[in-house]
Amino acid sequence: MKPTFLSGIWIKMLIPLLGITLLAGLARAEPGPPPLVTAALGQNVSLPCPGGTDGDAVWLRDGRALADAAPDTDGQLLVTDASVDDEGLYGCLQHGGEDTGDVKYVRLLVKRPPGPLVNVSVRAHTVLAELFWRANDTGSVPLTGVELRYRALGEQQWRRSLPPHVAPSETHRELYHLRPNRTYEFRVWATNEMGEGPPVTVQATTRPEPSQLGEYKYPHRRAVGRHVTRPPGCTHDQCGTAR
Numbered sequence: 702m703k704p705t706f707l708s709g710i711w712i713k714m715l716i717p718l719l720g721i722t723l724l725a726g727l728a729r730a731e732p733g734p735p736p737l738v739t740a741a742l743g744q745n746v747s748l749p750c751p752g753g754t755d756g757d758a759v760w761l762r763d764g765r766a767l768a769d770a771a772p773d774t775d776g777q778l779l780v781t782d783a784s785v786d787d788e789g790l791y792g793c794l795q796h797g798g799e800d801t802g803d804v805k806y807v808r809l810l811v812k813r814p815p816g817p818l819v820n821v822s823v824r825a826h827t828v829l830a831e832l833f834w835r836a837n838d839t840g841s842v843p844l845t846g847v848e849l850r851y852r853a854l855g856e857q858q859w860r861r862s863l864p865p866h867v868a869p870s871e872t873h874r875e876l877y878h879l880r881p882n883r884t885y886e887f888r889v890w891a892t893n894e895m896g897e898g899p900p901v902t903v904q905a906t907t908r909p910e911p912s913q914l915g916e917y918k919y920p921h922r923r924a925v926g927r928h929v930t931r932p933p934g935c936t937h938d939q940c941g942t943a944r
């Protein structure tokens with residue numbers, strides 16, 4: 702969790718650090734993005750001071766001094782048991798440097814399975830439902846896909862959408878051949894190279910067919926959109942679907 706405090710020059714560094722601490726936030730942005738170092742969740746990772754050091758360095762995070770790096774590891778900062786909290790921008794100042802312009806930055810990314818999808822919602826029609834979601838936390842690596850399952854309440858088997866592969870860029874799917882006036886549960890989760898994110902489950906009830914409401918008056922009306930219109934009195938099994 703905590704960067705290790707490896708050498709004993711802390712007190713010596715404290716006075717100049719106060720100045721650095723105040724000025725670090727004002728330091729001009731480095732040209733170009735800082736180099737990235739990637740660690741998997743729970744790994745130990747050494748952050749190298751960009752440009753190298755002569756064996757000693759002071760590390761800063763959010764404008765505050767973190768720890769002196771170990772001279773025997775060339776000024777690198779060791780982050781043990783990397784967690785999500787360790788992710789972020791680290792500044793490195795070579796021992797002896799005084800100008801805040803000398804601070805070099807490196808960004809630590811902690812690879813992990815994705816977080817839950819957010820804004821998951823369903824718009825249920827008669828025999829069609831539209832499922833919507835958004836990726837919020839991809840786990841610091843690109844998503845490899847989204848998994849989607851659904852079933853009527855009381856069913857054991859989950860069904861997959863067609864086609865089953867949901868690309869990471871997709872944010873909604875239409876699901877067909879549902880039965881009217883039934884409650885379904887829909888489950889979605891994201892995946893990346895580190896594994897699967899937690900599933901999010903939502904429920905929605907399809908609308909009754911007009912015939913079920915006793916208001917079915919237009920048997921030859923054209924199907925609107927992808928809604929299915931069936932002759933009155935037909936059940937799903939007898940008549941199938943007409944698209």
Ligand SMILES: *[C@@H]1O[C@H](CO)[C@@H](O)[C@H](O)[C@H]1NC(C)=O
Pocket residue numbers: 743744745781782
């Ligand atoms: C990380 O380093 C600590 C000691 O610094 C060690 O106890 C631990 O086993 C290491 N963890 C891994 C995953 O290498």
Ligand SMILES: *[C@@H]1O[C@H](CO)[C@@H](O)[C@H](O)[C@H]1NC(C)=O
Pocket residue numbers: 819820835836837
């Ligand atoms: C989720 O919805 C809220 C409110 O509409 C919106 O502010 C937020 O940006 C959405 N999140 C994502 C990841 O799209």
Ligand SMILES: *[C@@H]1O[C@H](CO)[C@@H](O)[C@H](O)[C@H]1NC(C)=O
Pocket residue numbers: 816819837838
């Ligand atoms: C979105 O992800 C961030 C971390 O990347 C997290 O702090 C936040 O709570 C997430 N938002 C939702 C709605 O889950």
Ligand SMILES: *[C@@H]1O[C@H](CO)[C@@H](O)[C@H](O)[C@H]1NC(C)=O
Pocket residue numbers: 882909913914
């Ligand atoms: C919808 O289903 C419920 C039971 O699940 C039933 O009580 C209700 O009458 C049905 N509605 C219609 C219009 O068929």
